[in-house]
Amino acid sequence: MSPARRVSGLAVSPIRRMAVGAPEGTISLALGEPGWPLPDVAREALAEVGAAVGALPYGQNGSRPELVDAVAAWHGRSGTRTVEVRPDQVTVTSGSQAALFALFQSHVEVGGTVLVPDPGFVSYLSLAQLCQARAVGYRLADDWSLDAAHVVAALDTHPETSVVVVNHPANPTGGMATAAALATVAEACARRGVVLVSDEVYRELYLDERPAGLHDVCDIDAGVVLGSVSKAWGAPGLRVGWAVGSPDVLAPARVVHNAMTTAAARPSQDAALALLRASAEVLAEAREHVRRRWATAERVAPRLLGVRSGTTTRPVGVRSGTTTRPVDGGARAGFYLWLPLPDGIPPQDTTGFALRLRDESRVTTVPGDAFGPGGAGWLRVSLGGPLAELEEGLARLAPWWKA
Numbered sequence: 001m002s003p004a005r006r007v008s009g010l011a012v013s014p015i016r017r018m019a020v021g022a023p024e025g026t027i028s029l030a031l032g033e034p035g036w037p038l039p040d041v042a043r044e045a046l047a048e049v050g051a052a053v054g055a056l057p058y059g060q061n062g063s064r065p066e067l068v069d070a071v072a073a074w075h076g077r078s079g080t081r082t083v084e085v086r087p088d089q090v091t092v093t094s095g096s097q098a099a100l101f102a103l104f105q106s107h108v109e110v111g112g113t114v115l116v117p118d119p120g121f122v123s124y125l126s127l128a129q130l131c132q133a134r135a136v137g138y139r140l141a142d143d144w145s146l147d148a149a150h151v152v153a154a155l156d157t158h159p160e161t162s163v164v165v166v167n168h169p170a171n172p173t174g175g176m177a178t179a180a181a182l183a184t185v186a187e188a189c190a191r192r193g194v195v196l197v198s199d200e201v202y203r204e205l206y207l208d209e210r211p212a213g214l215h216d217v218c219d220i221d222a223g224v225v226l227g228s229v230s231k232a233w234g235a236p237g238l239r240v241g242w243a244v245g246s247p248d249v250l251a252p253a254r255v256v257h258n259a260m261t262t263a264a265a266r267p268s269q270d271a272a273l274a275l276l277r278a279s280a281e282v283l284a285e286a287r288e289h290v291r292r293r294w295a296t297a298e299r300v301a302p303r304l305l306g307v308r309s310g311t312t313t314r315p316v317g318v319r320s321g322t323t324t325r326p327v328d329g330g331a332r333a334g335f336y337l338w339l340p341l342p343d344g345i346p347p348q349d350t351t352g353f354a355l356r357l358r359d360e361s362r363v364t365t366v367p368g369d370a371f372g373p374g375g376a377g378w379l380r381v382s383l384g385g386p387l388a389e390l391e392e393g394l395a396r397l398a399p400w401w402k403a
């Protein structure tokens with residue numbers, strides 16, 4: 001027996017892989033999930049499901065209509081302009097990961113091409129592979145923000161592309177996208193009939209200004225925006241996410257999602273509904289949790305937030321030799337610290353160095369090249385976890401970056 005060819009080469013996520021063989025007492029700064037408590041409204045909704053007498057039905061294919069309405073209402077209000085979102089412009093999925101799966105399966109041909117950021121979220125690559133398609137990485141700007149010119153150039157070089165993914169604030173880099181860059185990419189995709197997917201699952205975890213979103217600059221039907229309760233609503237284990245976009249694009253994806261899993265788990269839908277209805281409080285609190293984590297990093301390991309490169313201080317998240325805005329003084333969102341390797345460690349040793357950190361200092365990070373070749377020479381450090389572990393983990397990391 002051998003597995004189907006499209007699955008060969010697929011392995012456990014490199015993020016999970018770092019944990020395999022880790023010495024006892026290793027602290028994980030690898031997993032990209034919030035480590036603060038599940039908000040009470042979700043806990044209460046789950047308790048209610050547990051206390052209810054009677055059957056627990058599948059429910060509607062897709063999801064509860066109230067949840068679709070809540071996503072539509074929240075999405076419509078959450079941008080810089082209020083827009084009306086209809087229920088047929090929303091699909092609720094088992095995490096945004098399932099939305100990505102369903103969108104790729106329904107819009108990418110065998111042998112087709114998906115354009116993804118390099119470095120970018122690891123699942124973009126494996127989900128393209130499951131379509132027997134090619135994920136082609138496009139370059140990001142030197143401060144890791146979306147550079148529309150690189151996306152347009154990649155579209156010109158790969159006219160067979162059927163889906164483009166943008167992600168902002170980005171995993172793993174924390175990179176942003178300006179409204180102008182999003183508008184340019186949306187226009188380029190529309191002109192070519194390419195489906196644009198804007199992964200905005202970290203958008204609400206901003207510290208200062210709310211980052212731009214795709215639907216701030218174009219119509220709902222011009223591109224699909226992904227959201228999720230996993231990050232900003234603090235509930236990754238619920239596995240509830242959503243896609244908002246054109247019914248023409250979402251309808252086939254909905255069929256794929258139904259075929260795959262019918263619908264997100266019913267108790268999770270109830271909890272997600274409670275979270276969305278309490279968005280104002282839940283999101284304000286989440287931003288406080290994130291702010292506290294960045295403040296902890298500044299206190300415990302200030303050097304990591306301004307790593308020296310040669311004779312100049314290189315703000316973390318900015319490639320050496322560039323004069324782009326300092327990350328410290330600019331916008332920050334999400335909970336990833338994108339850390340250049342210490343001076344003297346070559347980019348080809350990215351994984352080797354991450355393993356040394358793990359084995360000698362008992363702290364796991366994610367080697368940047370796990371996110372694509374553009375991440376070589378960098379590590380992703382997640383600040384999302386519990387504060388006490390974060391503090392100890394950063395204290396173990398800091399000595400490797402000498403003043």
Ligand SMILES: Cc1ncc(COP(=O)(O)O)c(C=O)c1O
Nearest residue numbers: 032095096097121171228230241
């Ligand atoms: C950029 C990005 N998109 C999507 C996901 C999937 O999240 P979920 O399926 O939990 O909504 C993740 C998870 O880490 C992510 O980092």
